[in-house]
Amino acid sequence: xxxxxxxxxxxxxxxxxxxxxxxxxxxxxxxxxxxxxxxxxxxxxxxxxxxxxxxxxxxxxxxxxxxxxxxxxxxxxxxxxxxxxxxxxxxxxxxxxxxxxxxxxxxxxxxxxxxxxxxxxxxxxxxxxxxxxxxxxxxxxxxxxxxxxxxxxxxxxxxxxxxxxxxxxxxxxxxxxxxxxxxxxxxxxxxx
Amino acid sequence: xxxxxxxxxxxxxxxxxxxxxxxxxxxxxxxxxxxxxxxxxxxxxxxxxxxxxxxxxxxxxxxxxxxxxxxxxxxxxxxxxxxxxxxxxxxxxxxxxxxxxxxxxxxxxxxxxxxxxxxxxxxxxxxxxxxxxxxxxxxxxxxxxxxxxxxxxxxxxxxxxxxxxxxxxxxxxxxx
Numbered sequence: 508x509x510x511x512x513x514x515x516x517x518x519x520x521x522x523x524x525x526x527x528x529x530x531x532x533x534x535x536x537x538x539x540x541x542x543x544x545x546x547x548x549x550x551x552x553x554x555x556x557x558x559x560x561x562x563x564x565x566x567x568x569x570x571x572x573x574x575x576x577x578x579x580x581x582x583x584x585x586x587x588x589x590x591x592x593x594x595x596x597x598x599x600x601x602x603x604x605x606x607x608x609x610x611x612x613x614x615x616x617x618x619x620x621x622x623x624x625x626x627x628x629x630x631x632x633x634x635x636x637x638x639x640x641x642x643x644x645x646x647x648x649x650x651x652x653x654x655x656x657x658x659x660x661x662x663x664x665x666x667x668x669x670x671x672x673x674x675x676x677x678x679x680x681x682x683x684x685x686x687x688x689x690x691x692x693x694x695x696x697x698x699x
Numbered sequence: 700x701x702x703x704x705x706x707x708x709x710x711x712x713x714x715x716x717x718x719x720x721x722x723x724x725x726x727x728x729x730x731x732x733x734x735x736x737x738x739x740x741x742x743x744x745x746x747x748x749x750x751x752x753x754x755x756x757x758x759x760x761x762x763x764x765x766x767x768x769x770x771x772x773x774x775x776x777x778x779x780x781x782x783x784x785x786x787x788x789x790x791x792x793x794x795x796x797x798x799x800x801x802x803x804x805x806x807x808x809x810x811x812x813x814x815x816x817x818x819x820x821x822x823x824x825x826x827x828x829x830x831x832x833x834x835x836x837x838x839x840x841x842x843x844x845x846x847x848x849x850x851x852x853x854x855x856x857x858x859x860x861x862x863x864x865x866x867x868x869x870x871x872x873x874x875x
Contacts, residue, residue, distance in 0.1 A: 517754035
């Protein structure tokens with residue numbers, strides 16, 4: 508593949524000119540003295556897609572919700588608003604408006620940016636305090652609470668399953684049962 | 700009821716950094732870099748249609764890991780020799796020597812280190828979990844046909860822009 512576009516050096520960030528390329532798959536940056544291998548794809552030389560909205564010519568034309576001067580060319584698949592070519596964005600296989608994308612990034616599986624791992628929190632609260640075991644009197648109920656809270660929350664995007672939550676719950680319950688037995692034993696001994 | 704197919708498939712094992720570990724996952728139409736602390740995860744997605752290429756640069760990772768394991772093996776060997784010389788059973792130093800030798804060998808077998816960058820139209824981002832040449836070659840060989848297949852329909856520019864002509868750079872001031 509011919510390297511048509513000018514690419515930045517991965518090491519120093521300066522643009523690589525034609526003399527930097529040994530062939531299409533390797534090169535050397537003169538600025539930072541770094542050899543590199545390159546694997547290129549058709550997007551490197553592809554014609555960038557240009558979005559040109561159509562202006563409203565007659566009053567009967569449906570107009571974009573965000574740009575009244577542009578003709579509507581699509582409908583947002585989430586909110587149903589009319590959109591011009593500029594506002595209609597192909598996002599994770601759906602045609603959405605910018606507002607719906609903003610909403611989607613908080614919840615949608617294809618766009619969520621981060622997640623809290625309640626199973627990791629619960630497991631840490633259940634296991635780590637065992638090193639200083641009296642602390643489990645406080646942490647075991649908290650760990651169990653984390654299991655209940657995390658049970659219905661979205662889990663890791665890439666590692667589904669509730670194995671760690673179940674393990675954390677079992678350990679926390681065992682710790683609580685242990686404390687109950689200990690207190691019961693002490694109470695009975697005191698009564699005698 | 701049959702289980703639904705997994706959305707993400709792991710491409711690399713975790714590469715640790717300070718307080719976090721990073722993995723690379725493959726989805727139907729994109730890659731995901733997962734940055735995890737164990738208590739939360741952050742996701743960076745790279746759509747196949749946007750990937751222009753991958754840069755692979757050599758790194759000193761193998762040598763850098765060989766230094767601590769080598770020093771540990773060397774000290775263990777000295778203590779082991781000393782213990783043998785004085786007639787003691789070298790249990791601790793022998794164990795340390797065995798562990799450090801295994802780690803040294805494992806580090807060597809993983810192959811030379813590298814850094815892989817993915818290039819899109821707007822960024823050159825590092826793939827933090829691809830740190831060894833062999834693994835990087837394997838992963839990129841797997842991704843190559845998938846990405847090429849996704850981009851098969853892209854229309855190439857009428858004429859490839861000569862590499863000498865800078866793109867997307869503001870024009871300089873007029874010369875007299």
